[in-house]
Amino acid sequence: xxxxxxxxxxxxxxxxxxxxxxxxxxxxxxxxxxxxxxxxxxxxxxxxxxxxxxxxxxxxxxxxxxxxxxxxxxxxxxxxxxxxxxxxxxxxxxxxxxxxxxxxxxxxxx
Amino acid sequence: xxxxxxxxxxxxxxxxxxxxxxxxxxxxxxxxxxxxxxxxxxxxxxxxxxxxxxxxxxxxxxxxxxxxxxxxxxxxxxxxxxxxxxxxxxxxxxxxxxxxxxxxxxxxxxxxxxx
Numbered sequence: 001x002x003x004x005x006x007x008x009x010x011x012x013x014x015x016x017x018x019x020x021x022x023x024x025x026x027x028x029x030x031x032x033x034x035x036x037x038x039x040x041x042x043x044x045x046x047x048x049x050x051x052x053x054x055x056x057x058x059x060x061x062x063x064x065x066x067x068x069x070x071x072x073x074x075x076x077x078x079x080x081x082x083x084x085x086x087x088x089x090x091x092x093x094x095x096x097x098x099x100x101x102x103x104x105x106x107x108x109x110x
Numbered sequence: 111x112x113x114x115x116x117x118x119x120x121x122x123x124x125x126x127x128x129x130x131x132x133x134x135x136x137x138x139x140x141x142x143x144x145x146x147x148x149x150x151x152x153x154x155x156x157x158x159x160x161x162x163x164x165x166x167x168x169x170x171x172x173x174x175x176x177x178x179x180x181x182x183x184x185x186x187x188x189x190x191x192x193x194x195x196x197x198x199x200x201x202x203x204x205x206x207x208x209x210x211x212x213x214x215x216x217x218x219x220x221x222x223x224x225x
């Protein structure tokens with residue numbers, strides 16, 4: 001089971017934001033990797049992966065997005081929120097099947 | 111550029127069946143596992159099913175196990191989801207997704223189950 005907090009995050013433009021994701025079990029795979037990803041879903045669009053394997057940014061993702069964590073506790077940080085960052089953010093574990101998404105965190109501008 | 115195009119969605123009565131397809135291009139289809147993810151209207155993402163590169167290894171969410179079947183045709187670069195015994199709570203936008211870790215997503219195809 002994946003949980004996220006907060007579920008709603010009003011932020012001020014230019015300020016940092018942080019989302020927490022927690023798994024009920026360790027996400028360390030037998031191959032030594034941790035398959036925890038973060039996704040952004042803007043209104044009316046399909047999700048887009050931002051971060052994979054905890055901290056690796058996908059191509060084209062701004063460097064204001066960063067991921068960290070280990071084991072069961074993970075964090076997505078936005079260093080300075082921009083207007084285009086509004087949307088819902090999901091964590092997902094791919095370490096074991098079935099995969100599982102967190103409930104999502106809605107980010108909007110104050 | 112990776113492209114995933116879903117089709118086959120539509121309206122169906124409870125108990126009915128639908129077969130979703132996903133045409134893949136822009137990558138070596140036979141080299142990647144493929145996943146179906148769905149999103150009910152106004153709700154979050156739900157992982158549905160995954161298939162390995164050969165098509166032999168499959169896995170399902172408990173909510174669809176025994177009713178849905180995932181398959182693939184590597185010669186046609188196409189992923190499928192056969193959905194039987196559909197229920198109202200299967201109503202969702204169904205996304206075709208590349209990889210174990212959901213690298214790339216299609217635009218989705220809408221399935222509506224209603225009498």
